[in-house]
Amino acid sequence: MVTKPAPHRTTATGSGAENNQPRPILLIEDTPSLQMVYRSVLASAGHRVTVAGTAAEGLARFVDTRPQVVLLDLVLPDRDGLDLMQDMLRLRPETNVIVITANGSINKAVEAMRAGAHEFLVKPFDEQRFLSAVENARGASANRGIPRAAAPSPGRAQGSAFLGSSEAMARIQAKIRSAARSMATVFITGESGTGKELCALAVHDNSPRATGPFIALNCGAIPQDLLESEVFGHVKGSFTGAISDKPGAAAAADGGTLFLDEICEMAPALQTKLLRFLQTSTVQPVGATRPRKVNVRIVCATNRDPLDAVRRGHFREDLYYRLYVVPIHMPPLRDRGEDVIEIAEAALARFAAEEGRLFDGLEPGVRALFRRHSWPGNVRQVLNVIRNVVVLNEGGPVTLDMLPDDLADQQGFVAPSAAVSPAPSDDLALEGLLGRTLAEIEQLVIEATIARHGGSVPKAARVLDVSPSTLYRKIEGWGRT
Template identity: 35%
Template sequence: MASLLVIDDEASILHAFRRAFGRPDIELLTASSGLEGLEAVAEHQPDVVVLDINLPDMPGLEVFRRIRSQDARIPVIFITGHGTTDTAIEAMKLGAFDYLLKPLELAPLETLIARAFEISRLMRVPARTEIEGPSDGADIIIGRCPAMQEVYKSIGRIAPQEVTALIMGETGTGKELVARAIYQHSRRATGPFLAINCAAIPENLLESELLGHEKGAFTGADRRRIGKFEQCSGGTLFLDEIGDMTPLTQAKILRVLQDQQFERVGGNETIKTDVRIIAATNRDLQRMILDKKFRSDLYYRLSVFTITLPPLRERGEDLMLLVQFFLNRYGLELGKEITQTSPETTEMLRRYSWPGNLRELQSVIKQALLQSTGPVLLPEFLPQFVQVGAQCRVETPGTTPSELDRLIDDGLRSNAPDLYESILNQVKRRLLTKALQETGGNQLRAAKALGISRSTLRNDLKSLGISVERQISKSDDPLE
């Protein structure tokens, strides 16, 4: 249960919070003075604090400083009248999470507190590797395959070092979990941890979110905003999906990494910061550098130490370890007791390609548990797309860049005739096969995904000798 402490001397404000947040999933604590609030922080260690600037016994800023000295990880949201925003901004510089102006509006208040709860969870709930022992409520990085063993070693090597780290891997492979593990094993574990998804913030707002802006810097900038680099000074900033940054924002971030200083948007004051950066991406940054879409100098700054997470489909027996882990975890949450998976279900889970990786597996297990009856997970409890995808899965190695290089090198060395056409046909064959796997053999959807007409797809299938009966034969794959 998340806990929320509201420190305000106005009875009407406390009453409004009780009405809005008096829910079973939230423990609401209230205090009407600074001293009472500090006692509540020491006793209850709340997940989030809402703090009024003006209190009867001491300034809200002083209360905030004392909270920070007790636990710098607690997100503190200030509420303030129009005449005291300068004090709230000063608090933001010192690391407050955000502030809201009175009178409070419920929708933005709920959104902000939900974000604060999530940030608090990321800092407080440990992210541990499986080899570190029992979970005790921690988020566990599960995996025993060689690639995951290397990930564990990398976390141990990089966590104590004050250098940037770059985590690479497909969507859903657990990049944020690895970033949290690095943070929680670092010297900055008692400081703040903030996470920003660069792909989720509009291009014109991302720079302001990271660096802040001055009042009047652009249309809608009605007050000064403190950015995450300033707010998180002394802590760790996780930049997820950094490959989605525009070149202009990349240049600004590069300067922060080089000089540990920056200016807010629309400002000329140089601000110093002390932030450790952990970045992550699902994109091929080296390819983006060649395409002039990502700065090479920023890449070299970020990739001082790189951790690459393997996709779920390449992790072998880790899959069933994860299935059992999620069955246990979500079985408790949903009141379902599944003790085993049937052999048919196990085979189906292994044959599915898991394009969404761990995130997709979590969703599938939850859906299956909701459908389940009895102690055994049966195939019919799995979502339909998994059942269809498993039937269409071709158990073959993918055409990875290294395989292509090998095929090309072998062909060039042997002076193979028609090498150009041969390589293109093999790649095309693999591409069409993969597209049909992902769409369950549906040619119309496959053609749409590939950006070609259905007739073009049919002609290519015919010319390559690929037969489709809602299932792809092993003999259709060029790498078998």
């Protein structure tokens, strides 16, 4: 998992605490192991957390603690999570609820969004996505005047992706410092796991807007029919399930920075509205009769080639030129030389401290493997490997036999049996598809691609050149037939 650096927060005790720091996040999750994981991640990022294992306990704690953010699993042992969410929003409509659901229940999450949820997370999700959702929810609450912690100081975003003394990263740092001082739109490109959101945070934190909100929105993780509401907001009663006003990410970022991740996944109709927003600096929530003026800086990112998306007709050319003012390309880890060793050692020290264990660095064989490995998952993959080592071992020097089993496979090694097996010819492969419908062929190809990439939908989506949300919707559709 990728850990976003912890925001600076003040800790208050005594009767005045609620006035000086945000109220604790309420986590409603019935699985003890997931409770522990979510709570640990949130605590490491500086959040206070209150935990409940049932709907009844969750509602009681909601009334007692009056949280501004609720993390809610939709599947609970004593009650439907969606019904619980509606009760909480009736009591406190300003609460931001992040619903958590499994792959097979995305339609339930969409229903929750229509009923007033702030955002949803589909299991499995990585640590960075999880923490971003929580920070976005806090930012939206702050925009409505709900107390939150003081803004972080410049430099907060210098996390794992920015460790390293390579020439490539020195150039990135210099470009961030120059771009941050202006109001120009920044367009960040790079492979998955290279730290694009951390780069966006660095631009924000080194800018005159550092004391304002930083609102991140993943355009590829939200269903297209809900994306307009997420960006521009909606008013109560504007559609079925809109039980309260929702400001939207653009309004929540007023006075700060709006980060649009996976910008190339945005639907064409919404691209038109985004272009109008950039030209007029006004937002009009769904169902509203009048627009409102906002002061927002736009930073966007994609792991695709944006110009290729324009050529394919997936991305508006005029929007591309409007956004592509200051390009920053986050280099893949394989092009950063010794940075991988610095990142791994820093992660080892941090994770060991979190787990209360003592490690003595990386053995020479591990260092050599890390240097020659291609790291297709970039910094995120390095952190996952080190986290695995720390969790599953007691300490001492990190040796080759401590590394995850699949690291050698990702390195490109092929098992002898696979090396001598003849690959099927194109004719044989085609023969297996003849007689099937186009929909059946699509399902076969998607399922085979997901299986080939160890069940990872995001990896399969990159290979198939579609967004992960597209694959999740297709999988959900197959489950209903």
